[in-house]
Amino acid sequence: MKIYAVASQKGGVGKTSLVQNLGYEISQAGKRVLIIDFDPQSNLTFGFGLAPEELEKTIYTALIEPKKTNSTIINIRKRLDLIPASLDLAGAELAFAGAILDGYSKLREVIKQISGYDIILIDCPPTLGFFTINALAAATDVLIPLQTHAYAYKAIDQLLPIIEQVRERANPKLRLCGIVLTMFDVRNNLSIAVADQARKRFDGLVYENVVPVNVRVAESPLDGKAVAEVDPESRGSRAYRAIAKEVLNGKAK
Amino acid sequence: MKIYAVASQKGGVGKTSLVQNLGYEISQAGKRVLIIDFDPQSNLTFGFGLAPEELEKTIYTALIEPKKTNSTIINIRKRLDLIPASLDLAGAELAFAGAILDGYSKLREVIKQISGYDIILIDCPPTLGFFTINALAAATDVLIPLQTHAYAYKAIDQLLPIIEQVRERANPKLRLCGIVLTMFDVRNNLSIAVADQARKRFDGLVYENVVPVNVRVAESPLDGKAVAEVDPESRGSRAYRAIAKEVLNGKAK
Numbered sequence: 001m002k003i004y005a006v007a008s009q010k011g012g013v014g015k016t017s018l019v020q021n022l023g024y025e026i027s028q029a030g031k032r033v034l035i036i037d038f039d040p041q042s043n044l045t046f047g048f049g050l051a052p053e054e055l056e057k058t059i060y061t062a063l064i065e066p067k068k069t070n071s072t073i074i075n076i077r078k079r080l081d082l083i084p085a086s087l088d089l090a091g092a093e094l095a096f097a098g099a100i101l102d103g104y105s106k107l108r109e110v111i112k113q114i115s116g117y118d119i120i121l122i123d124c125p126p127t128l129g130f131f132t133i134n135a136l137a138a139a140t141d142v143l144i145p146l147q148t149h150a151y152a153y154k155a156i157d158q159l160l161p162i163i164e165q166v167r168e169r170a171n172p173k174l175r176l177c178g179i180v181l182t183m184f185d186v187r188n189n190l191s192i193a194v195a196d197q198a199r200k201r202f203d204g205l206v207y208e209n210v211v212p213v214n215v216r217v218a219e220s221p222l223d224g225k226a227v228a229e230v231d232p233e234s235r236g237s238r239a240y241r242a243i244a245k246e247v248l249n250g251k252a253k
Numbered sequence: 254m255k256i257y258a259v260a261s262q263k264g265g266v267g268k269t270s271l272v273q274n275l276g277y278e279i280s281q282a283g284k285r286v287l288i289i290d291f292d293p294q295s296n297l298t299f300g301f302g303l304a305p306e307e308l309e310k311t312i313y314t315a316l317i318e319p320k321k322t323n324s325t326i327i328n329i330r331k332r333l334d335l336i337p338a339s340l341d342l343a344g345a346e347l348a349f350a351g352a353i354l355d356g357y358s359k360l361r362e363v364i365k366q367i368s369g370y371d372i373i374l375i376d377c378p379p380t381l382g383f384f385t386i387n388a389l390a391a392a393t394d395v396l397i398p399l400q401t402h403a404y405a406y407k408a409i410d411q412l413l414p415i416i417e418q419v420r421e422r423a424n425p426k427l428r429l430c431g432i433v434l435t436m437f438d439v440r441n442n443l444s445i446a447v448a449d450q451a452r453k454r455f456d457g458l459v460y461e462n463v464v465p466v467n468v469r470v471a472e473s474p475l476d477g478k479a480v481a482e483v484d485p486e487s488r489g490s491r492a493y494r495a496i497a498k499e500v501l502n503g504k505a506k
């Protein structure tokens with residue numbers, strides 16, 4: 001079972017969109033997939049058409065009582081399950097803040113309760129705090145969505161040392177599995193320059209396929225659907241399908 | 254002296270871009286402006302050409318020792334000063350986590366040390382934690398950048414109750430001064446629909462002028478400049494100038 005933390009402290013780089021659409025594409029390819037909404041904003045939960053504030057059981061329930069984990073799982077598509085989040089999750093940061101290192105293995109206790117999946121994807125919030133550290137401590141791999149803009153590129157310099165620290169202190173097997181270029185705009189020099197820079201610097205880590213700017217990606221969550229369910233031939237949908245194949249093949253290049 | 258917290262827990266909606274460009278435009282209009290980078294990502298600091306990791310004094314210095322606040326101020330343009338941030342700022346969340354309500358007035362102690370400005374703008378990180386709550390507790394007004402996408406629109410439902418709580422518990426004078434529509438794309442129905450929805454729901458609070466999607470806005474931070482300094486006739490630059498006038502006139506509509 002591979003567990004991917006999808007992380008970046010830079011906001012709005014396409015973390016939730018990647019988890020939603022990669023989760024869907026990988027389940028379509030025949031694998032059993034669990035996606036976990038680990039962001040109090042609960043956009044992944046909303047993006048599949050659920051109302052976070054009406055849910056009785058969420059990832060917060062599982063964090064507080066790991067034995068209840070399996071009762072928080074919702075089946076949303078064939079071979080695709082979700083552990084949803086709601087704003088309550090924001091309480092976890094305070095509940096566990098005291099026990100710093102011990103507090104960072106809470107999600108690991110939850111994942112120990114889970115079996116029967118080929119792949120787990122964890123959607124992280126845009127911070128380097130409790131949630132992202134927990135996800136890194138519980139994961140086997142890290143996927144970094146990189147919006148092809150200046151601030152997102154710079155954010156990698158802050159994120160890589162954190163991944164290294166978690167690897168040293170809590171999770172020796174944690175591997176940076178790859179970087180997915182997102183919101184790529186072929187008409188715009190900034191996008192091209194950041195993509196080039198990222199490929200030069202991170203060579204074999206940047207996936208071949210990129211997610212282009214495509215309004216269908218931003219629209220599909222309004223229908224509670226992955227982009228492939230709304231417009232399977234859209235450029236966004238085709239990109240996520242191709243990236244899913246690369247991730248399943250285990251190689252970035 | 255008006256103190257604006259520029260806040261949204263949704264990532265990537267244009268908070269930093271708004272603080273950088275509004276700060277510049279208002280100083281150009283003749284007011285004395287201080288901008289405060291209150292995000293450990295320190296994008297505002299980077300956006301004006303500084304290297305966060307090389308700075309000896311930052312907002313973190315001022316939080317720990319408010320008496321030192323004035324020594325953290327850097328003059329960056331005529332009538333425009335900055336209190337920079339660096340990744341060290343992330344330590345503040347842990348340093349003050351224990352004292353919840355008391356911890357939330359740390360920034361207020363810093364601002365008490367400051368005088369001689371017409372306007373202060375505070376750039377918040379994409380969370381509803383220590384930093385944003387502190388900024389709301391210290392501010393006179395809140396400006397909310399609203400990217401014309403679904404998740405950003407939904408984020409307002411989570412943010413408004415927080416503003417209300419801070420007003421009740423820590424800052425009775427806090428006023429929601431306005432909503433700035435950002436990354437507006439006139440060619441795209443989603444953008445138009447979200448803008449319409451926002452104007453219907455928050456009538457009178459949404460500024461007349463919107464910030465369009467404009468690659469110059471994303472490029473100018475690479476030169477360490479506001480967009481008006483790189484391309485004063487760009488659509489982005491003209492939009493920020495018009496919004497600055499609305500903000501100075503004290504009216505959203």
Ligand SMILES: Nc1ncnc2c1ncn2[C@@H]1O[C@H](COP(=O)(O)OP(=O)(O)OP(=O)(O)O)[C@@H](O)[C@H]1O
Nearest residue numbers: 011012013014015016017126213214217218264402
């Ligand atoms: N390829 C794309 N083309 C167009 N819009 C996109 C694309 N990918 C994501 N978006 C939209 O851009 C916004 C940011 O994406 P998303 O919310 O997935 O990022 P995130 O990193 O999860 O944000 P946060 O940091 O707030 O968690 C969303 O409104 C989303 O619908």
Ligand SMILES: Nc1ncnc2c1ncn2[C@@H]1O[C@H](COP(=O)(O)OP(=O)(O)OP(=O)(O)O)[C@@H](O)[C@H]1O
Nearest residue numbers: 011149264265266267268269270379466467470471
């Ligand atoms: N009007 C615009 N047109 C094009 N690009 C924009 C525009 N406004 C901002 N950007 C770019 O979009 C990205 C997100 O904007 P910005 O970083 O200002 O948002 P933010 O809300 O401060 O993000 P965070 O939540 O990470 O703090 C940046 O790369 C920025 O340069």
Ligand SMILES: [Mg+2]
Nearest residue numbers: 015016039043
């Ligand atoms: Mg997200």
Ligand SMILES: [Mg+2]
Nearest residue numbers: 268269292296
């Ligand atoms: Mg920012």
